[in-house]
Amino acid sequence: MAVHGTTEATAVRTPNRGLRWLRRNIIAIAGLCTLGYLILPNIVVMVFSFNKPNGRFNYQWQRFSTDAWSDPCGVADLCGSLGLSLQIALWATVGATVLGTMIAFALARYRFRARSGVNTLIFLPMAMPEVVMAASLATLFLNMGIQFGFWTILIAHIMFCLSFVVTAVKARVMSMDPRLEQAAQDLYASPLQTFLRVTLPIAAPGIASGALLSFALSFDDFIITNFNAGSTVTFPMFVWGSAQRGTPVQINVIGTAMFLVAVLCVVVGQLAGARKRSKRS
Template sequence: MPALPARPAALSSRPVRWLRRNFVVLAGLATLAYLVLPNVIVTVFSFNKPNGRFNYEWQRFSTDAWTDPCGVADLCGSLSLSLQIAVWATVGATVLGTALAFALARYRFRARSSVSTLIFLPMAMPEVVMAASLATLFLNMGVTFGFWTILIAHITFCLSFVVTAVKARVMSMDPRLEQAAQDLYATPLQTFLRVTLPIAAPGIAAGALLSFALSFDDFIITNFNAGSTVTFPMFVWGSAQRGTPVQINVIGTAMFAIAVLCVLAGQLIGGRRKRS
């Protein structure tokens, strides 16, 4: 039999070569689509008008939930409470975590390695263990569960994430920049405000944003230390047992849109700074 021509074989190998060359990009796009798909479903069902209590099947298009996002009792109250706790937990964890990160990165003292290990324990241990430990501590101290116990628990939980982000940024800083500022007769306060703090700002901002996200959507630690206080994640969990109102999808879609806009704004600002 005559030999097959080599050209069709070369043509058939082109898709294989293209797939090998773009496999990483395709895998990344598939992973991104997998991560974004739940948010797309939440957004779509925020425009649904279900016949019953559960918003699990598409019935008909409606914007009633968007025009009245607080139509469900206690929904906006729990959302406001979660935002307050997240803001104050972010402030507390950022201030304490930044100071601790500078201390661990810049100074040598006794038990430094032990402190570093203890800082990373909340990130390594299961969240339910930390939640139960904090609840036991508050019970032994006779503290009434409520807003302040949730806030203290969230600051404790978010602290290690801030320390990790800020410490990595501080350790990558060039100490000669601060020495140059001191050679130019800058005071320690001026050196910190004009040299050290601007360089460490990206790490501090990353730790603060991570703290806000962790505090806002936390359920396990909040459930153990909330008492009768109801935050937004606890409201969603309780509503899912009786029926899922469409307004929950509206709040979730709005939070997702705000997060995307913040990321895009950060990318635009960073791109303009690089070009300038």
């Protein structure tokens, strides 16, 4: 009887121990599953960048090859469209970051008429489908007689990136402690010195996150670009056109390189932040 009771107690404790472990680690497990789900497409793209397909489409694994990596610009117009996308994304990031930062400070620090209306207009591009803004801007450019090309794409990208910058910077500015600026003024700092040495460094993480988000959105955009590009071909448009007649392996090479650069930037940023925190402590 004693042996039988001990066996039943062990059987009861074992499931309970497993359930307790699952409850303690359920968030970590869910996070790892989500991370794996997000990274899996990038891994597939990375693997197929070393493929050598027999036909025009790079959808089935044939054999290992580094030919595409040795000649990433071997496909006509690929690097040209990539350079154009990088150029547009860079200028769109600069324009959206400068304008968005000024708008964010104005909305967070000042009270003026139609302030709530401006807030609503700022968030509209984030709420509405991209095709609505794309068609609206295309109609505006047509009515104004503006020729589609580089400048229409740039204006359109600044327009839809602006909302994301304002959101990121405004959240950072509203969380700032105003006593820090007041302390700088008590120490006889001029308004410009206060802004450059106190306000701007505190707001810098929000500005940087808005700029990075703008760059990623601009470089990756297809819908708004397609409506306002005319005969200009950016990298996403090149990929879309290539998918209809044959996908070159070099597209996977460019995608893998962009992914690795993004991961490197994140790792460097995390290491720099950890180093700063360790120095302060």
